[in-house]
Amino acid sequence: MSDSMTHLHAATGAPWFVALAASAALVRAATAPISARTIKASATVSAASALAKSRKRGNSEHVGVRDVLDAIGELRGKAPGTGAHPAWLVAGPLAQIPFFLCAVMAVRRLAADGANNGLVTGGALWFQDLTVPAVDVAMMTAPMGPYGGILPVLTAAALFANVNANFASAAAQSRGMTIVKLVLEWMTLPMLVIGMQLPQAVHCYWLTSSAWALAQNRALSTTFAREALGINALAKVTREIAASQGLGGEDVAMSPEVLELVKAAAKERAGNNNAQAVNLLLRAARGGGDVAAALRGEDLGKSHPTVLFALGQTYAVLKEWKKSALTYEYSARAEPDPLRRSRALMGAGVARARLGDLGMASEALYEANRLNPTDASVKVALASALKLNGDPERALEILREAAELQPDIDERYVKPLERELASRTSA
Incomplete structure (x- = not known):
């Protein structure tokens, strides 16, 4: 590969x-099909996660990897050729590694002979x-001073x-993908340490390669590219499956500005930046604008239930x-869909219990239990x-109903409460 770079320089x-x-741009262009497949895999995981989440009545805490994989199988079974296997999320970047390593080794070889070429x-x-690094570890010096760290x-950025x-889209839908995203983000720190010891020539290649990949992924996310890659068809299949299984519902229209704020908040939550997510959602609750001020009662009454x-x-x-509790309660009042209203009421109930009310x-x-x-999970809550409020007998009845839906509840909750009530009676 070093010979190819030399020929390109000379020509x-x-x-x-x-x-x-x-050279970096040419290699990235040649591997564009791999990037396209990776983007299709990301879209597939996001669609499957949304479908799995809807089956759990929107409770993402109960959505596991198996639920997502089952949904992916159903999506690809209903529309063969649509989407891509989730393994491409990892295989895609891994497939780029041999190209990258060969290129870095080639550039380092050129840098070693920099006086002649x-x-x-x-x-x-x-x-x-281009032959010097930002930090010379052997000599414990910085040959370029503070400017050496710029590239x-x-x-790394x-x-x-x-x-x-x-990974932002998939991470917003799945806890597992959130972990993968965080691990990969943290990996940029050791890459920065390694990069500080590489010749500047390597960064001329590496930085261009990363910037090209970012621009390429943006281009592949456009409406035209989504249509060409079949991502829009995937979304259509997802909606059809949800509708056929009664997972859909009435929707309240959301303005584009509010939708963008909600998406931005989801990304912040995926990165555990919950304070910033609150600020974005406060803006969305007020219909947009630049000020994330505290909500008043009249604002809550006008806000979108999803927000x-x-x-x-x-x-x-x-x-x-x-x-x-307050925002959940206002969401339940404004939400026309019974299942989503049930979710909001469950959230409000749990929050009120935490407050001691x-x-x-x-x-x-x-x-919430009546609606769904x-x-x-609603029955367990x-x-x-009820138990905390002094009615364990009624709580036991509800738990037995829950155990019919989810058998493991019998061992986890029903039998312990039965033993507790029996001990009270015998005492």
Whole structure:
């Protein structure tokens, strides 16, 4: 590969830093089909996660890897050729590694002979000499001073941006993908340490490669590309399956500005930046704008139920139970879909129980159970509130109903409560 780079430099007469950047762009263009397959896999996982989540009545905490894989199998079975296997999320980046390693080794070989091939003067601006690293570990020096770290830091930032762009959507839907995303994001730190010890020539290639990948992924996410890749068809199949299984419902229209704020908040939550997610959702609850001010009662009454539900969830993560209960309750009032209203009422009930308001908690959970009597998690939450409120007998009845839907509840909750009640009677 070093010979190819040398030929490109000689044929074009371009400076070495331009020739190295052009080499990276050519390699990325050649591997574009792999990137396209990776994007299809990401879209498939996102669609399957949404489908699995809808089967759990929107409770993402109960969506496991097996649920997502089952949904992927159903999607691809209904529309063969649509989407891509989730393994491409890992296989795609892994397939790029041999190209990358060969290129880095080739550039390092060129840098080692920089005095003869012109790399010592092939740079520009602060990186005139492409053969020197930002940090010389052997000599414990920084040959380029503070400027030597500019290209390595930019390269690491581009890597981070690529990971975020590739995994943000899937991470917002699945806890497992959130973990994968966080691990890969943290991996950019050791890559930065390694990059500080590599010649500047390597970063001319590496930075261009990462920037090209980011731009390429953006291009593959356009409406035209989504249609060409079959991602729109995948979304259509997902909606058809959801509708056929009664997982859909009435929707309240959401403005584009509010939708973008909700998406941005989901990304912040995926990155555990819940405080920023709250700010974005407060803006969305007010219909957009730049000010994330506190919500008043009239604002809550006008806000979109989905925004309020997301706000209630985020407040719950932050353990701000009073705010969580209030936003969940307003979400339930505005939500026309019974199943989503049940989810909001369940959230409100749990938050009220945390506040010690067991009466209101029981009322909310009773209504949630009435709206969605097939959700075992609602029944467990209701039973917990009833027991805390001094009605363990009724709690036991509810738990037995839940055990019919989810057998493991019998061992986890029913039998312990039966033993507790029996011990009280014998005493």
